[in-house]
Amino acid sequence: WPEIYTNQSLVEPSKTEYSDTPSPKIFGNTSPLDPQLFSRINDFADELLRGERSGKYSPIEVAQWLEDLAAVAAQPVKARRVDINVAIQSGLGRFFAAKFRAGVLYAIHERTGDREALEEALKFYHTARAAWAGLAEKTKGVYVPDITVGELPWLRGHWLDRLPAIDADISLLEKRLLSAKLSGDPTVKAAIAEATGRPRRPAIAMRHRAPNHFRRNQPLALELTGPVLLSARLHYRHVNQAECWQSVVMSRKGQAYVAAIPDAYADSPYPLQYYFELKSAPDRAWLYPGFAADLAGQPYYVIRGLSQDARGNP
Numbered sequence: 001w002p003e004i005y006t007n008q009s010l011v012e013p014s015k016t017e018y019s020d021t022p023s024p025k026i027f028g029n030t031s032p033l034d035p036q037l038f039s040r041i042n043d044f045a046d047e048l049l050r051g052e053r054s055g056k057y058s059p060i061e062v063a064q065w066l067e068d069l070a071a072v073a074a075q076p077v078k079a080r081r082v083d084i085n086v087a088i089q090s091g092l093g094r095f096f097a098a099k100f101r102a103g104v105l106y107a108i109h110e111r112t113g114d115r116e117a118l119e120e121a122l123k124f125y126h127t128a129r130a131a132w133a134g135l136a137e138k139t140k141g142v143y144v145p146d147i148t149v150g151e152l153p154w155l156r157g158h159w160l161d162r163l164p165a166i167d168a169d170i171s172l173l174e175k176r177l178l179s180a181k182l183s184g185d186p187t188v189k190a191a192i193a194e195a196t197g198r199p200r201r202p203a204i205a206m207r208h209r210a211p212n213h214f215r216r217n218q219p220l221a222l223e224l225t226g227p228v229l230l231s232a233r234l235h236y237r238h239v240n241q242a243e244c245w246q247s248v249v250m251s252r253k254g255q256a257y258v259a260a261i262p263d264a265y266a267d268s269p270y271p272l273q274y275y276f277e278l279k280s281a282p283d284r285a286w287l288y289p290g291f292a293a294d295l296a297g298q299p300y301y302v303i304r305g306l307s308q309d310a311r312g313n314p
Helices: 041-050 059-073 080-112 115-139 159-176 186-196
Strands: 220-225 231-238 246-249 251-253 256-261 272-281 284-288 301-303
Touching: 041 059, 041 080, 041 186, 059 080, 080 115, 080 159, 080 186, 115 159, 115 186, 220 272, 231 256, 256 272
Parallel strands: none
Antiparallel strands: 220 256, 231 246, 231 272, 251 256, 272 284, 272 301
């Protein structure tokens, strides 16, 4: 294992670990690995309370994926070593799924003072703690007490070592119960229901035929056919992770939404990647093409220049 997760607090900012987390360095502010497609915990809580959603995949959707995958992985495996490692992966999935939900619920409480949101956050945090304790127990006598791959605290130790920090964070949430009150706000209740439920993305049929290629120094016109929406936006970028994504609002033309990647931007040796962010109502948004139901494939289109080979080389 390259490292054993050091618990990041929902409440108290970290002073040492997680230097790449924006301040305050709490779990809700941690950036997802791909912030273009996935929402931060605190940002998603803000969306729920505003009643306006972006098309990004939410922490609750990711939690549901982890829960479903962990359930499948929990099936017995004959080989002992494989069985233990799969059990650890399954336990980690359940831990982070529950902690993601706890994080969103705590963020709702922090913004509203609502007691129900805090109580639900505690329920899921206890569930996360139980998942971690279970996987830690399975590793006793299998892995050494101090798994060391570096000199820093998070690069050594054992899963059991992390339980006190989890317990301490749960205690911080429990202390807030003393002053928390039920708000009775229907917006808060709806946000809690979303954070504790099984999320479902809008399923509106859209059609798009990706071009076979693009020509350098010529605009790349794109068209997405489907019903009238509240809004449609094209996101595009060179296949170069050092660059930021660009975006443009699409226009309705007949039965389609249209937009173009500018000619100057297409004048590049890199392939182009793009996807669409669609919204049928303020709180109903999704990405197209997005991930398939089995999470396989890529959630965007990649188009190569006419003179580029299969690897994108000119």
